[in-house]
Amino acid sequence: MAQVEQSASERVAEARDRYVARGVSTPRLVVASAEGAHVTDPDGRTFLDFAGGIACQNTGHRFEPVVAAIHEQVDRYLHQCFMVGTYEPYVEVCRRLAELSPCRGAAQKSLLVNSGAEAIENAVKIARAATGRPAVVVFENAFHGRTLLTMTMTSKVVYRRGFGPFAPEVYRTAAPYPYRGITTDDAIDAIERLFKTEVDPESVACVVLEPVQGEGGFIPMPPDFPPRLRELCDRHGILYVDDEVQSGVGRTGPVWAIEHYATEPDLVVSGKSIGGGLPLAAVTGRAEVTDAVAPGGLGGTFGGNPVACAAAAAVLAAVAEPDFQRRSEELGRLLRAGLDGIASRVPEIGEVRGLGPMLALELTKPSPTLAAAAVEAAFERGLLLLSCGIYGNVLRLLPPLTISDEDAEAGLAILEESLVDASSRTN
Numbered sequence: 001m002a003q004v005e006q007s008a009s010e011r012v013a014e015a016r017d018r019y020v021a022r023g024v025s026t027p028r029l030v031v032a033s034a035e036g037a038h039v040t041d042p043d044g045r046t047f048l049d050f051a052g053g054i055a056c057q058n059t060g061h062r063f064e065p066v067v068a069a070i071h072e073q074v075d076r077y078l079h080q081c082f083m084v085g086t087y088e089p090y091v092e093v094c095r096r097l098a099e100l101s102p103c104r105g106a107a108q109k110s111l112l113v114n115s116g117a118e119a120i121e122n123a124v125k126i127a128r129a130a131t132g133r134p135a136v137v138v139f140e141n142a143f144h145g146r147t148l149l150t151m152t153m154t155s156k157v158v159y160r161r162g163f164g165p166f167a168p169e170v171y172r173t174a175a176p177y178p179y180r181g182i183t184t185d186d187a188i189d190a191i192e193r194l195f196k197t198e199v200d201p202e203s204v205a206c207v208v209l210e211p212v213q214g215e216g217g218f219i220p221m222p223p224d225f226p227p228r229l230r231e232l233c234d235r236h237g238i239l240y241v242d243d244e245v246q247s248g249v250g251r252t253g254p255v256w257a258i259e260h261y262a263t264e265p266d267l268v269v270s271g272k273s274i275g276g277g278l279p280l281a282a283v284t285g286r287a288e289v290t291d292a293v294a295p296g297g298l299g300g301t302f303g304g305n306p307v308a309c310a311a312a313a314a315v316l317a318a319v320a321e322p323d324f325q326r327r328s329e330e331l332g333r334l335l336r337a338g339l340d341g342i343a344s345r346v347p348e349i350g351e352v353r354g355l356g357p358m359l360a361l362e363l364t365k366p367s368p369t370l371a372a373a374a375v376e377a378a379f380e381r382g383l384l385l386l387s388c389g390i391y392g393n394v395l396r397l398l399p400p401l402t403i404s405d406e407d408a409e410a411g412l413a414i415l416e417e418s419l420v421d422a423s424s425r426t427n
């Protein structure tokens with residue numbers, strides 16, 4: 001009998017099944033190379049990328065200034081450990097973050113680490129040290145990471161199942177979710193209630209909030225919620241930590257999504273796209289807060305790796321450029337018009353929402369079936385797409401902000417076809 005020959009992608013996928021732990025969920029895509037807004041598999045099939053490695057490619061795959069900066073750094077040195085020897089790329093990233101910081105206060109300082117979760121952990125450590133208080137308030141639909149503390153702070157059972165006991169002193173309250181009927185007033189009332197029933201506000205170190213909740217469903221906070229939360233924090237001496245791991249570094253147009261709101265947080269946490277594809281994350285805030293931790297209290301072997309920092313300096317320079325922001329906003333308008341058009345033709349879509357080019361479609365049914373089928377149908381048609389949301393029923397768009405209009409429109413067309421096809425198959 002003739003043997004069916006395996007494709008190169010199938011060979012890699014088979015080895016993955018054999019050697020990689022099952023808990024890391026398995027995508028269909030196998031990657032051989034990537035450029036701009038395109039990813040190519042080992043069999044030469046090219047995909048349009050609306051996933052960006054989950055929001056890590058705001059400047060696009062192999063963004064030229066990033067690749068050049070990495071090459072230059074690789075030829076000098078790869079690792080030092082910032083606690084062994086000071087190197088300039090780390091300091092340069094902190095300088096740029098200080099210049100761009102949306103936080104309160106004149107003098108801004110940063111800590112660099114390896115991942116978003118590690119940065120959130122460190123923001124909590126800093127907030128506890130600065131206030132001398134233990135408690136942390138987080139929100140429904142939040143995603144803050146997969147470490148013990150950040151998993152506890154995360155609001156989706158699949159990320160926590162089987163992993164307890166969880167970290168102490170984490171309190172959760174409702175976040176605004178207008179499409180599902182939760183308003184700013186409801187969310188503020190819920191915090192006030194939390195402060196009466198569960199935790200003394202005088203023992204809360206910080207609240208941690210994503211301005212656009214990412215994994216939770218691309219839910220932008222209503223314009224009045226961050227300022228009202230800020231007011232509440234100020235009333236009780238609580239620090240406001242702005243988690244911009246997914247929404248930051250240009251994703252919504254300005255460098256930080258919180259710039260869309262009339263408020264200033266105390267600490268901003270960045271990650272994902274900041275490294276241009278290399279692992280880097282940061283905590284930034286006014287010096288009197290960040291410096292509450294004594295020398296030796298913060299750090300890590302690889303945190304602020306020189307090559308990742310060289311890449312990040314190039315990314316931050318790019319996303320701070322007014323032309324880059326203008327183009328992102330233009331892209332946001334194009335994508336939103338496209339999604340509104342799709343929503344007017346596809347009855348299963350309940351809401352188009354987002355900020356600037358950080359956009360998503362929520363399907364009416366609170367079930368993952370149709371969104372999962374649409375992601376699958378998009379893959380078959382050459383589009384990489386991700387779902388999200390507590391019900392898994394949101395399709396989110398995370399293309400590189402450097403994508404061309406033609407590619408963006410082609411992606412939208414595939415998205416619509418995929419949704420229509422998936423809907424006919426799942427009905």
Ligand SMILES: Cc1ncc(COP(=O)(O)O)c(C=O)c1O
Binds near residue numbers: 115210214215271
């Ligand atoms: C808002 C937010 N915070 C924190 C994290 C955790 O980042 P990392 O996966 O780099 O640990 C994520 C990851 O998706 C995120 O979206």
